Amino acid sequence: MLFQFLENPPEVDLKKTYDAVIVGSGAAGGMAAHVLTSHGLKVLLLEAGKYQDTSSLLHSMEWPYQHPRRGAMPPDYHALTVREYTIRQPPYAENSPYTKVTSYIQRSGMPDFSKTLVVNEKEHPYTGTNYAWVRSRVVGGKTNLWGRLALRLSDYDFKAASRDGYGMDWPISYADLAPYYDKVDLYLGVSGYPEHVPQMPDGKFMRPIKLNYSELHLRKTLQGMGRILTPYRAGVASETLKHNKYRSRCYGRGACSRHVGGCDIHAAFDSTTGLIRPAMDTGNLTLRPNSTVYEVTVDPNTGKATGVSFLDSETRKSYHAKARVVVLAASTLESARLMLLSKSRIYPNGIANSSGHVGHNFCEHVMGPSIVGFMKELVGKPRTLDDGRPGGFYIPRFENLETRNPDFIRGYGFEGGSGCTMIPGTAFTSPGFGEEYKRHVRDYAGAVISMGGFGEVLPRYENYVEIDPDVKDAWGIPVLRFHYRFGENERKMVKNMAVEARRMFEAAGFEITSVKDDMLPEGWSIHELGTARMGNDPKTSVLNQFEQAHDVKNLFVVDGSSFVNASCQNPTWTIMALCWRSCDYLADQLRKGEI
C-alpha cells in the first residue's frame, strides 16, 4: 500500500514552474530531493527508469534451492564476462543472440532477483575504448545495487596536488565537508568503528559489525606493520533510525551480497527509502519515473537554464519541465552526456562547457589485484556463522602518506572478508574429485580469507567521453564514445598492490592459495568520477565549490562528476555530503535572489 503511489504516479503538472527540477534519483538525486524539499522548495524529480518495489523483488530469505534456477537469470538473459569486455569493443551487446544482455554485475549472487534493476545493454549501447559500464535505470539508481562501503575522504585527497604536485587541489578542504558528512551519517546511518587515522576520518558511527577470528588475527598482524584493518564501514542502519519509517534495523541475515547488493528490508541505504519517500512526505516533492531527459533548455537572452526536455520512457512522447534551477544527478557519465547534448547557439560545445572540460578528467578506481588464502588453525574446525553482516573488513590506504613510494603516487585500499559463505568458494577452487575433494571443500570453507584492492586512477584530461556522432540508443538519443585507458601510474600501483597483499598475508602466517596482479577492465569499480570537476578557475573547471556551473548560475551538477580526483576511498558518501552542502547553498542563493 505504502508504495502504490509510486507505482501509479499521478499525472505531473508540467504547466507550472518548479523551484528545482532534479535529473536522476540515485544517491545524488535523492539527496538533492531531501535537502531542497526540507528547505521548502517545490521540486520535480525525474527518473529515466521505473519504480520497482525492491521489498518484494529481492527475497533475502530465500534459499537457492527454492528457486527453479538456483537464482540464475532466465536462459535468454546473458551477463557480460571479463573476456567479452576485454577482447571485444563496445557496443558489447551488438549482435548478441540473447534477448537481454546485462553488465557483469549480474554474474554473481542470485541475479534473477535484480535482473530488472540494471539496464539491457542492447537498448543502451556506447562506443569507443573498452569500458565495463554498469548502469541502473530505476528509482533509486545504483543505490539498489551498491556495495555499501561508506567512507570519508580526507585532505590527503582534497589537497593531493599540493602534496605530490599532480593535478589540481579541490576548492574545499575536509573541514568544509566534515559537518555534512556528519549530517549524512546521522540521517542515513553508518556502521563503523573509530580508528583515528587521518587518511580516512571517522564518522558518527552506529553499532559496528564484528571481525571473525582470522580477520582479527590479520588486524593484529597489521598493527605491527603500522597499518589498520577495520570492520567494514557500511552505509547500513545497524541501529534503528527513529526518523525513518521506511527502513529497518539490520538483522544480520547476510543476504546483502547474495542479491548483487540489494537489501529488501532497506537496512542498507537505498535512495528510494532513505531519501525520496521521506522527501515526498514533506508534500514538496513530485516524482516522475519513466522520464528520459535529453536536453537542458536555455533562455538565449539570459543564458540561464529554463528546465529540461524529456521523453516518456514508455510512450516516447516528448515533454518539457520548467524550473528556476536545474540539478543534474544522472551519474558522472550520464550527466556529462546530458551537458554535451545540450548544445545551443550560446553554448555551442554543450551547456556549462566554456572550459572544454566537460567529459574530461574522467577517473575512477582500478581493480584486479587480489589474494586468497586460509588460516591453518581453522581448517576442519566446526562451522561458525561468518557472513551474517553487511561486509567484512577494510584496510585503508597506507602508501604515500608520510613517506613517498618511488614507483607511483597516491594509494589504494583493500576490501576483504573471511569464513564460510552459503555456497563456499572452496567448492570451485578445490582440486580433484571424490571423497577427498568433498572433504577439502568442507574443511577449508571456514578457513578462507581473501581481499581485493581499489586504487586511485589519476584524473587525466586525455581520458574523456564525448558524444558519438552516429550511434543512438533505443530512444534515439546519441550515445557516449569513450576515450579512456589506465596509465603508467595505475600499472605500477597494481603490481605494488599484489606485492603488499602477499606481504600482509605472509606476515599473518596465512597459507596463500592465489595472488592476482593483473587489472580488471576499465569501469569495473563502478566508481566513475570527475567529468565536470569543481575548481576556482572557470578556465580549467566546470563547477565551483558548490557544484554550481561557472557558466550557468542556475545549473548544478551534484553527482560524482564534480570530483577533482578519485581518492581510493569509495565515493558514495562523499557524493552525498557534497550534494547536501551544495543544496544548502542553492536554497540560500535562491532565497536571496542571487540565482
Place this chain on the structure above:
Amino acid sequence: MQNAINRRDLLKLASATFLTLQLPAAEPQAPLYFTKDEFALLDRLTDLIIPADDHSPGAHEAGVAAYIDRTVAEAFLAEEKDSWRKGLAAVNDLTQTTLGKPFLDATKEEQVELLRKMAQNESQPQTEPERFFTQLKQTTAFAYYSSSIGIHQDINYKGNVILQEYVGYWP
C-alpha cells in the same frame, strides 16, 4: 506485487524448508533433455565427483543430474546444449578406447581411474574429455553446494538466520 509471500511467511518457510523442500532423487521421471542412457551416465559421473560419505549424502541424492538436465534443456544457445552431449560422448569414447566397453559397464575402480585421467589438467584442460571434466565439475559443484543437502547437511551453513547482534570476536 504478489509474487510477494510476506516476510513472516518466508520466515516460517525458511525454517521448515530443508525438511520439506529437498529435491527428490531424480530417476523415476523421464529426463527433459538427455536420453535415458546419457542421464544415467551423467548421474554416475556427478556422484563420482561428489559421492556420499560418512558425513553427508552425495550428488545422486541431491538431484544434481536432474538440475543439470533442466538447465541444459532450458539453455538458450544450441552450442551450450551440444557441449554436454559431446562431452558425455567423449567420456564413453575414452572408455571404449581404453577398456573396450561403455563407462557404466566399467567397475568403480576403472571409472575412478578414467575420471582421474580426465581431471589431470583441471585448470587448463587440453583434450575434449578434459574440457568436459572441468565443465562437469564446476556445474556439479554449484548444483550440489546450492542444494538443500549441500547447504544444510554437508556444509552445515549457519547463516541466513536473524541475528539480534552481529557474531564475531571483535569489537
